Amino acid sequence: MPTDVRWPFFEEHHRALHRDLHAWAREHLDFREPEDVDAACRARVAALGRDGWLRYCVPRSDGGVLESVDTRSLCLIRETLAYYDPLADFAFAMQGLASAPLVFSGTPEQRRRFLQRVVSGDAIAAFALSEENAGSDAAALATEATPSGDGYLLSGEKTWISNGGIADVYVIFARTGEGARARGISAFAVDGKREGLSTSRRIATLSPHPLGTIRLDRCAVGGDSLVGEPGEGFRLAMRTLDVFRPSVAAAALGFGRRALDAALAHAAERHVFGRPLLDFQLTQAALAEMATALDAGSLLTYRAAWTHDVAGERATKEAAMAKMFATENAQRIIDRAVQIFGAVGVTKGNVAERLYREIRALRIYEGATEVQQMVIAREIAARRDARIGVGV
Ligand code: COS
Numbered sequence: 001m002p003t004d005v006r007w008p009f010f011e012e013h014h015r016a017l018h019r020d021l022h023a024w025a026r027e028h029l030d031f032r033e034p035e036d037v038d039a040a041c042r043a044r045v046a047a048l049g050r051d052g053w054l055r056y057c058v059p060r061s062d063g064g065v066l067e068s069v070d071t072r073s074l075c076l077i078r079e080t081l082a083y084y085d086p087l088a089d090f091a092f093a094m095q096g097l098a099s100a101p102l103v104f105s106g107t108p109e110q111r112r113r114f115l116q117r118v119v120s121g122d123a124i125a126a127f128a129l130s131e132e133n134a135g136s137d138a139a140a141l142a143t144e145a146t147p148s149g150d151g152y153l154l155s156g157e158k159t160w161i162s163n164g165g166i167a168d169v170y171v172i173f174a175r176t177g178e179g180a181r182a183r184g185i186s187a188f189a190v191d192g193k194r195e196g197l198s199t200s201r202r203i204a205t206l207s208p209h210p211l212g213t214i215r216l217d218r219c220a221v222g223g224d225s226l227v228g229e230p231g232e233g234f235r236l237a238m239r240t241l242d243v244f245r246p247s248v249a250a251a252a253l254g255f256g257r258r259a260l261d262a263a264l265a266h267a268a269e270r271h272v273f274g275r276p277l278l279d280f281q282l283t284q285a286a287l288a289e290m291a292t293a294l295d296a297g298s299l300l301t302y303r304a305a306w307t308h309d310v311a312g313e314r315a316t317k318e319a320a321m322a323k324m325f326a327t328e329n330a331q332r333i334i335d336r337a338v339q340i341f342g343a344v345g346v347t348k349g350n351v352a353e354r355l356y357r358e359i360r361a362l363r364i365y366e367g368a369t370e371v372q373q374m375v376i377a378r379e380i381a382a383r384r385d386a387r388i389g390v391g392v
Contacts, residue, residue, distance in 0.1 A: 001257060001291070003079060009302040014072055017056075021080045024051060029085035031258075033354060037087070037208045038166050042124065044091035049121015053077060057096040058103055062115045069103055071243050071305035071315075075250035079301075082254025086358045089251050090209050093244070094163050097366075098125035098171050100240040101187050105228030110189050114169050126167035126192075128158040128214055129237055135160070136371050138173075139182040139234055143216060145174035151222040152176075154188065157200065157215050162365075164212030165199040168192045171227065172216070178231030185233040188225045196220060207357035238316075245319040245366055246304040249326035252362050253297050255355050256330035259337035260290045262351045266341055283340060290333045297326035317379035324372035327362040334359050 002022070005015045028047060034040035048054050056073045058064040066073065074096060081089040095118050102115055117123035134141040143156025154174055158164070169192055176186040190197060196219030203211040228236050264287060267278040277283050304318035337352040338345035345352040363369050 001261065001294075002083070003076070003253065003298040003302065005076070007299075007302065009072060009306040013066070014076060017073055018076050018080065021053065021077060024053075025080055025084040025088070029081070029088050031085055031351065031354070032349075033208070034087065038210050040087055041091050041163070041166065041210050044085070044088045045095060045124055046121045048088065048092055048095070049119065053092065054095050054119045054121055057092075057099045058115055058119055062103065062111050063119050069100070069243070071246055071308045072302060074243070074247045075301055075305050078247045079250040079254040079257070082251040083258045086207070086255070086354070087209070089254065090162070093247060093251065094127070095119070095121075095125050096247070097162075097240065097244050098127040098167075098169065100243060101127075101171050101227050101236045102189060104239055105187075105232070105236055106189065107224070109224060110227065114189050118169065123168035124163050124166055126161050126163040126170045126214075127240070128161045128164070128170050128172045130160045131157060132159050136368055138237065139185070141173060141175060141185065143172070143174040145176045145186060145188065145221075148220065151220060151225065152188070154190070154196070154216040154219040154221060157213060159201075159213040160203065160365075161212055161214055163210050164214050165202050166210045170197070170214065172214075173233045173237055174216075176230050176233075182234035183231055185237075186230050187227040187233040187236050188221055189227050190219070190221055190225055194219055194221065206360055207354070209361075241366055242314065242316050242319050243308060245323040245372075246301050246308075246315075248362055248366050249297065249301040249304070249322040252326040252330035252359060253294060253301060255359050255362075256290070256294050256297070256326075256333040259330075259334040259352055259355050260287070260294060263287065263290070263337040263340040266344075277340065286336045286340065290336055293329040293333060297322070297329055300325050317376055320367070320372040320375040320379070323367065324369050324376070327359070328369055330359050331363060 005018045055065045059068045078089050081092055099118050118125045131141050145152040145154050170190045172188045172190050173185055175184055177184045196217045198215050199212045200215040201213040267283050270277045300322040304315050304322040307313055307315040307318045334355045338356055341352050344350055
């Protein structure tokens with residue numbers, strides 16, 4: 001049961017996208033876990049590029065489908081891909097995440113050089129913000145970009161980088177020193193084959209995805225690699241996350257909806273004590289709570305996307321609420337699905353077992369739940385005087 005696209009957040013083109021992508025996903029995607037995750041990721045990027053789905057990551061002027069990047073479309077795509085194939089969702093998300101800083105602030109030349117290949121699926125993209133000592137506290141990053149000739153020398157290490165090791169292009173955030181912390185960071189678009197850029201470590205995770213540590217050893221980049229103004233990198237990263245955090249929520253919805261559908265089917269078929277599992281009120285209570293949390297998560301997710309797309313506002317609080325709620329609840333929903341499956345639910349190859357591992361990272365990446373709580377609290381505190389009808 002996907003999100004109901006008749007809701008007023010959506011327009012006719014969203015309904016068409018939803019219908020067409022479900023049909024495509026049913027035909028082209030495979031839920032089974034691949035043996036070679038790098039090869040599988042490359043194949044997903046190529047297929048998503050070939051059939052035009054990556055065109056939703058850029059505006060029409062850069063070869064996109066829509067006039068501007070539409071958060072509701074990104075969310076519908078991630079929700080759908082996550083339902084059919086977690087790795088396809090990952091592949092789509094990373095192409096979009098790394099494209100966003102260029103969409104916001106890239107020069108025409110950078111757009112031509114990077115975005116076209118990313119959108120066609122010919123180049124795999126990565127967004128390199130995190131470091132060993134700068135995860136939640138992104139402004140603490142220490143990778144340095146030192147001016148050299150008419151360009152920069154990048155030195156440092158970025159870690160937990162999705163697609164790190166297989167990416168053809170990286171958006172790298174480094175300290176240029178215009179100011180302290182967030183005010184002294186800039187973004188750079190760097191070719192993955194650049195001398196001085198190497199993968200120092202691949203990271204194995206609970207559910208395998210391409211992930212790695214990138215080492216920058218006096219990696220020389222031209223001044224034309226700088227994305228946006230010097231010192232603007234942190235804000236660019238945050239603007240990107242405002243768009244992509246709702247999409248993480250949407251992926252969690254896709255996982256959760258898959259878990260609910262699988263649990264429902266199992267509960268209807270499985271007989272215990274002479275009756276279908278579904279006849280037991282305890283099963284019904286679990287399923288009812290799962291379905292309600294999913295719809296509540298959808299409402300928050302598409303509210304955040306709508307606020308960004310239609311109201312045209314900075315949707316920082318809405319994005320954080322959606323990500324926190326949808327990912328935390330998807331974890332519980334999937335855990336309940338495992339419980340409904342019983343021993344089968346912890347057996348390798350079972351849909352609930354796979355989802356149980358897939359969902360965990362979503363509560364951490366692109367801002368852990370605790371970061372979202374911090375963001376929400378800050379946003380409501382900052383606006384407390386602006387609220388209508390404060391009568392306390
Ligand atoms: N959009 C635009 N600008 C933003 C912004 C947003 N959503 N959020 C913050 N900024 C701006 C602020 O306005 C501020 O600008 P000025 O210096 O001009 O005042 C600047 O960025 C610094 O913001 P702030 O002071 O809030 O920075 P903090 O260091 O306190 O960090 C959080 C804030 C926690 C929100 C940030 O570090 C964060 O999101 N961390 C999680 C990072 C993350 O998601 N990592 C995962 C990596 S990607 S997988």
